[in-house]
Amino acid sequence: MEWEIFSGYLYNSNGIYLNYNIVSGMLFSIKKITEVVNIEQKFSKSDSSTRLFFRTAGHDN
Numbered sequence: 001m002e003w004e005i006f007s008g009y010l011y012n013s014n015g016i017y018l019n020y021n022i023v024s025g026m027l028f029s030i031k032k033i034t035e036v037v038n039i040e041q042k043f044s045k046s047d048s049s050t051r052l053f054f055r056t057a058g059h060d061n
Helices: none
Strands: 002-006 009-011 017-023 026-030 033-043 048-056
Touching: none
Parallel strands: none
Antiparallel strands: 002 009, 002 048, 009 017, 017 026, 033 048
8 A cells, every 4th residue: 555645644555644753854752553564755946746655554555
């Protein structure tokens, strides 16, 4: 399941969101996530985004 960070929240395709804190590119505090698989960040003049790949409770894949 892939989530993207927008303005202090994580949204998935179903519109579910979770609060988050990012400190120096590290995931600092987030609820309902059991395992962070990968974090991808890109920063440019026109786009700064963070993609987060993780597993949640109740989902095996």
